[in-house]
Amino acid sequence: MGLLSDPVRRRALARLVLRLNAPLCVLSYVAGIAWFLALVFPPLTQRTYMSENAMGSTMVEEQFAGGDRARAFARDFAAHRKKSGALPVAWLERTMRSVGLEVYTQSFSRKLPFPDETHERYMVSGTNVYGILRAPRAASTESLVLTVPCGSDSTNSQAVGLLLALAAHFRGQIYWAKDIVFLVTEHDLLGTEAWLEAYHDVNVTGMQSSPLQGRAGAIQAAVALELSSDVVTSLDVAVEGLNGQLPNLDLLNLFQTFCQKGGLLCTLQGKLQPEDWTSLDGPLQGLQTLLLMVLRQASGRPHGSHGLFLRYRVEALTLRGINSFRQYKYDLVAVGKALEGMFRKLNHLLERLHQSFFLYLLPGLSRFVSIGLYMPAVGFLLLVLGLKALELWMQLHEAGMGLEEPGGAPGPSVPLPPSQAMGLALYVLPVLGQHVATQHFPVAEAEAVVLTLLAIYAAGLALPHNTHRPLSYRVVSTQAPDRGWMALKLVALIYLALQLGCIALTNFSLGFLLATTMVPTAALAKPHGPRTLYAALLVLTSPAATLLGSLFLWRELQEAPLSLAEGWQLFLAALAQGVLEHHTYGALLFPLLSLGLYPCWLLFWNVLFWK
């Protein structure tokens, strides 16, 4: 503790912090960004490897040959579905029973908080159908799930056919030690959420569902399948789940092993992986993949049914069949064999997947970056906030005794409650007030919600003019007229650092993205200097603008750039989806931004317009 108690060293440290503050901050910020960009290069990125012994040492011989049967089932399913318009529950039940499974159904219904424009639904009700294949000699304590989400926009009939054919094949084997649940859900993610909640006997999202009649034990792993054609050229895998949670890396390694074994092409984000990481091309493409993964993880959306399984600690992946213009095509047998291999290996598990990484970034399908190597990037960014806060504290101390009491003079804390109240209004009012808005304005409910969001967001910008009036009656200390805004900025910096730190721990991508944009302008905000420039910068880095910017970046990286008008439309749709997902699945992006980061950003706005 010499540093904290020795006065000589303290004085030296204080001088260092005060004099070299700006260069240190800039250096730290650049170091953070540079570290992130360096993540794609070989020492920081490693090849993936199978960590779980139970899945690595044995090889299986796949015997699935039910391609024709799968196609027949698929055609039947598609026909029945077209006839009935919804999921053909009776047909599914009959077929699953004929294949030899224990069949159960579950009905669910949900009234969304406001109509969903992208999926065109408001009052959703449907039925899930699932069949359980009981392990012949085990006690039904553990299970695996193969799920096919059927929505109204994606019929997914080939996947249903493959599911049934696999069920028929699996039924004839004797080596299953875990039960296998074959789940077909309606209204894709909503049905999956209803099934999962009923299975685990919780109710986190307000879904009304009938209780499950049959269960199969603790789910060890799940695979979600989406196929849209009879032949595929490659299988695409999606890992990002709800709130940025990721499955255990071993599951991804398993998928890759079996694709390689069967000669099946596997892709990540629709693109083939570069083989050559020594020259510059590999890392550059890796950077593109990494940035896309960061954006997808930061959005906190479940990119597939698997995303909802992760919340219940069930490792899950979504496999999508892609039918592109490649010449060599694989039929359903190849896909079925890959799935059979995966399930057989998962059958060997003695305990839950825990050996490999849970928190990682993927520059490529066979390359990963572990948390220990990517965390310093956000650490450097938050160090900027810490340095700035320390400098402000020392300046306040020099100016005059610092804050007299921990509560501080009333001045700096005046903008805190209004900012927090604006955040609360942003969270609560749009959904609550949508009916009032539709009565007075000629807009649909979804538009009303989005427009109310934007209106409240913009209204917060007018806050400084209202909160500063009571201050003008207070006696301003003549010794240090800057004390007020410096104290407020200190509090705001600590608040921002705390929030970004907590966010980065649970969802690194979101924390990093927000830190990249908000940290520089937060450090720069002050009432003196070019006010319009700072104001413009602050608005450009506010949470909503970050969202808009990341949408453009996302489409740019996918090589489908947006025009301004399209981008704006997409932004509005993303806002609506964000609010909706918070209410239907419990996604945390909307509450974090509205209740946490927006009030914090408003504090900096208040600092900028301090009188």
Next chain:
Amino acid sequence: MAAPLVLVLVVAVTVRAALFRSSLAEFISERVEVVSPLSSWKRVVEGLSLLDLGVSPYSGAVFHETPLIIYLFHFLIDYAELVFMITDALTAIALYFAIQDFNKVVFKKQKLLLELDQYAPDVAELIRTPMEMRYIPLKVALLQCFPQCYFSCLSDIPVSVPTHLVCPRTPLSPPAAVHTCENEEQSLLDLFLGVCHDVCGKPSGNHLPLLLPSQLLGFHPRSLWLYINVFFYTIPLAIKLKEHPIFFMFIQIAVIAIFKSYPTVGDVALYMAFFPVWNHLYRFLRNIFVLTCIIIVCSLLFPVLWHLWIYAGSANSNFFYAITLTFNVGQILLISDYFYAFLRREYYLTHGLYLTAKDGTEAMLVLK
């Protein structure tokens, strides 16, 4: 002074009643930062039901309270909520009067020493005035009521006798003894403080997470070294602070809260409630910014890392334990900072505020 105290008590009771009936009650009573095996209400209920069935409550390592608690709550189980609220209110009142008496003693002593010319000539700004000391008892009562009510009222029993199973009251008796010798009429005050810590004490302060049962209450040699810490400091502190027993008691309570097994938020709240009494030391605190940041950051990270460990399954216990240790370090540094500030003020009082070295430049005080 009575009216603000009554207002504080009324508001505190209302908030507690509201919290008891809200949906937060169940959520908070499950949190590990608030409930520990030494102080969990669920375990008391478990022990009571075992007693009703005729089985010894101590069979099975669930119940860790004293027999007095069992018999007390046997009759009061239906009024548990009321008992908690009344005890909390009584604690606040007791602290209020205790601190008021203490302030009177301090002021009298200060006047005596001024008249005896014990103070250096230029320490006028260090002398405490009745004006600034007027609201301290109220602030202490306030701080005692509110943090504890948010967290502890729902989950722990407001009796700290069980929490002193391993850390008995002996560390608190030296300050009690010293204080009694010094000032007979103040022995009542000291009794108040001692009893308050016992009767109201919210359980433990630190966030040592769940140890194995054998390590917990057993006299496992490794854990013995940690517990001995509680006793180590008593005698040296008693020697150094023999003229300031209340400050000694404050430090001792803090040390007990830090080195306790199964600490919870309640213990931290207990000694932090005493901070307004030492407000005048604020200008001598050196690291208050860093320490406040450490403590706030750790408090916020507790639930995040708990979530990551238990619910997301991605982190492991090491993350949570690391934050526990950091929180402890922060607390230790805070207490040592207060101690340093206290000693420094005493030094200034007797040697003058503006010290010059032999060549006339401003001198620096170094703690050796």
